[in-house]
Amino acid sequence: MSMDRNTFLEVDEKLSQTIYRAFYTGSVINRKEYMTSQAQFVESKIYLEIRQHENHYIQLYRHLGYELIHDEEGEFFSIKLIAESESEDAVFDETSLKIIAILTLISRIMTQRGQPLEFLGQPVQGITGNDVAALADEETTSAIFKALKLKTPIDALEFIKKRGFAFRISQSRYVLSKGAMTMIDTLIEREKELSSSVN
């Protein structure tokens, strides 16, 4: 913080609290959030708040021992503990692995049907009640969810929703966030590299 101006006076106190609460509950902050009332994705106020006062928030969370990270592709903010040493705990993030495992199981339903994965990020398609039923019906998939400490596919969707990687559109329909789609894209890009290195 510079000596001549106090950035705390410039930021929105209420929004800053909302941001802290989101991070505290383990959620990322997405640029676009699905608004059920408007039935579409809208720009998030708190995302804009961070963008506008990025230096302030970087400083704030650094003082708390965290690094504020912006994911350019997935368009979201997250924070990461500043590790004192590169201990083994810091090497991988269990939550993100759990999320990618859930996304894998959901995506598999689509690829098995020959549907493009981009549907998962479109509110008109997303993950439907039928998809949820299909996930629950498949014995192995259902057992894998349990082994991931998730009782049902709905629990799994709620798990990623709570962390800002999905939104609920209606009673039984969800849509993935851009961040989640980026995670899936990473898998696909990796596959493309693999197949081009084979050929």
Next chain:
Amino acid sequence: MAGSITNKQFSTLETLQRLLRYREVMFKTIEFADINHAGAIPETVFYSFVIALKDQLSDEQANEVSLVFDVDNLLQSRIINDRRNVDGVTKLLFNTSVFEVFRLCRVSLYRPLTKVSLNAAMTPLWSLMRQVKRGKLSTTPGTDDYLEWVDDLVYRVSDLLGKIRANIAKLQNVGVEFEKSAIADPQGYSQLEVKRESYNMAAKLYQREIDPLKVFLDKHTRYEEGDGIFLTLGYFRSFFQTINDTSRAYLMLSYEVQYLDLFSPIKQVANQVSIYLQKTQQSLHEHSAIDRAYSVVLAAFENTLGGDLRNKFIDMSDLKSLEVSVQCPALGRIAPFRTEKSPSFLDVAFNELATRVQSYAPENSEKVLLSESISKEAAKKLQYSQRLARWVDNFDWPLNKDFLALAHKELSQEWPDFKLPDLFEVQSRLINSPNYQLELRNEYQKMVDDVYELQYRVRHLVSLSNQQTEVK
């Protein structure tokens, strides 16, 4: 002329009419010849098609079919050019003009126009152009020489035009099919292998037929060997203009326009198929990417399926190969607790607890208490050492003997997993035993196994109950 079928042979016209009536046989024959890249087909194969047809017909019709498709009849009516024995197989060589007639009747039988065949079609045109340029052909309209080469030119240009039109019709059908499957989501496409095969087929078609034709019909195409069709036609048009043959110049212009008209349909087909290819390739990547990720998740899950009740949940480190660069906020976790939660700390604590609990356990219990909380390795070691202790306690130890040698002898025979260091445990158990006292001798011994060598001073056991005296 039909009617009576007592005649054994039909004229060419009559035979052709009947071949067209029973055209399935010829279609199958052409398909077979195309697949095998052979102009000749084995007689047996041909007759299997005829017999298959006859099965569906009335007796009278079947009789007619027998007569028409009789080899002698086909030979005399010049439908078949030759019947020849090749490597012990009798083969029928069909007249290619007859084949062409049947190809006309079915789009799927059109000969593919590949780069090679397009090139072959252009070669005579280039040759004519060269000769005109060199002044080797007559340039006087109305003369026989002039009419001859000009007729040849017109024949070739219109023949090629016809072939291209036919092929575009065929490719348009294919294009529409592929476009449909790029948009739709038929169940049949869910299989990765099926999808891959269809993709390869489309890719081959695109590369072999669609793209060369698209290039061929492009206005500005030039080949290594000569100009493309438009530039060639343009050359002849201006040539005819210079010699004032306006009707031929006009004819060339009209061909140019007709060829030009074919460009947009082939471009449309090319677009349809390339959209299909792009979408399918993306879908193939998606499919195999997700399959690969799923196999990682499945393997991690299968690790939890063993008999070990501690492994109910997936070990997240098994999923490491899925790692993506995305970070989830970890603000909720409070840092100072981390050390206490670390697996190594907990392992030590639980091993210690298990060992202590075990020493209070009933003597002959096989079960390791707290086995769920310690590692499998540690539980095994604990069990082994318990078994050893029980054996020491129950063994009938003779007094005044080298008990280590005795224990070694007994244990190495009875226990397959016995190792020399176990003797230390035996000795320490006996030292702590309330029944015996150890007596040191001035004698040294050595024991060797594959791994260890043990040198020790011989000790004897002295019973405490019988002899209360303490020996040095």
